Amino acid sequence: MDTIVQTYRLTKRFKDAEVIKPLDFTLKKGEICALIGKNGAGKSTIFKMLSGQIKPTSGDMQLFGKTGKKKARARKRMGFMIETPAFFPDFTAQQNLEYFRIQRGVVDKQRIHEVLEIVDLAKEKKKKFKEYSMGMKQRLGIALCLLSSPDCLVLDEPINGLDAEGIMEIRKLLTKLNQEKHITILISSHILTELELLATRFVFIKNGVVVDDLSKEALVDKSRKQILLKVDDPAKAARVLEQAYVDLQYQVLPDQVITIQNYAEKAGEINRLLVDSGVFVREFRTETLKLEEYFLGLVEGEQQ
Numbered sequence: 001m002d003t004i005v006q007t008y009r010l011t012k013r014f015k016d017a018e019v020i021k022p023l024d025f026t027l028k029k030g031e032i033c034a035l036i037g038k039n040g041a042g043k044s045t046i047f048k049m050l051s052g053q054i055k056p057t058s059g060d061m062q063l064f065g066k067t068g069k070k071k072a073r074a075r076k077r078m079g080f081m082i083e084t085p086a087f088f089p090d091f092t093a094q095q096n097l098e099y100f101r102i103q104r105g106v107v108d109k110q111r112i113h114e115v116l117e118i119v120d121l122a123k124e125k126k127k128k129f130k131e132y133s134m135g136m137k138q139r140l141g142i143a144l145c146l147l148s149s150p151d152c153l154v155l156d157e158p159i160n161g162l163d164a165e166g167i168m169e170i171r172k173l174l175t176k177l178n179q180e181k182h183i184t185i186l187i188s189s190h191i192l193t194e195l196e197l198l199a200t201r202f203v204f205i206k207n208g209v210v211v212d213d214l215s216k217e218a219l220v221d222k223s224r225k226q227i228l229l230k231v232d233d234p235a236k237a238a239r240v241l242e243q244a245y246v247d248l249q250y251q252v253l254p255d256q257v258i259t260i261q262n263y264a265e266k267a268g269e270i271n272r273l274l275v276d277s278g279v280f281v282r283e284f285r286t287e288t289l290k291l292e293e294y295f296l297g298l299v300e301g302e303q304q
Ligand SMILES: Nc1ncnc2c1ncn2[C@@H]1O[C@H](COP(=O)(O)OP(=O)(O)OP(=O)(O)O)[C@@H](O)[C@H]1O
Pocket: 014, 019, 037, 038, 039, 040, 041, 042, 043, 044, 045, 046, 157, 190
């Protein structure tokens, strides 16, 4: 079974507000899938529907290919960290995990030591939770998710508020879980750059709608350099360019501006070609597309 999550036209309405519009989403085995959207976009609501914490208003979903009652058993193969786990501040990390191990019916006592090793907290297991840094607290939360040896982790903003070192540690940990333990990961953030180095797929969400869904390769592609030119006759320029380059990707923008996405290395040649064809080129430059700005444009904007 290669599909871990599949939703079909899943929606959620709170009173008058439809906060998740019909959502068709697939999470494939082995992915580290980042759900990116600003606060209020609907990330937690999607995760809560997946975890069973809240009921969808309409639509359906399969977990590990199961629906109906079998879905509940399939859900046990997933570890969710949606809200900060309610650890006891005066308990040590080990005592906290022991409490939840019993509560969740995990039989193997040894598992506590295993998960503390995995999240690199074994040496600090006797420290009280309240003495932990933010990053350590988050890693303990992930350890708690791992107690039941899940095949998939769903983590809601686990690096929110962490410093650079904390973010790097979580990134290292999640990469290790994915590559060595073959755990599929669905993770959310409101900042693309936090997950840019970690995820293998990026799903952008705005006002409860998926506005883009890109592989890592496609994302890297979008961050390549582009050519920006300002000409007197954009239609003519476009004709000349299309004749010269069959697979040219370009956009004609307002103010007689044309941007070319996939030929930055041929900037000089393109400039010459246009001039030789009688196009008056007023401005010509290559620029690096600011990925963060581009995607902020995608996920920000007025709430509907
Ligand atoms: N229980 C609720 N009752 C009413 N509205 C809710 C409820 N839960 C969430 N919402 C609304 O649904 C929308 C989506 O919220 P959600 O928490 O899913 O967003 P998010 O992308 O996870 O953002 P954040 O990172 O701020 O949690 C928001 O407008 C929020 O106010």
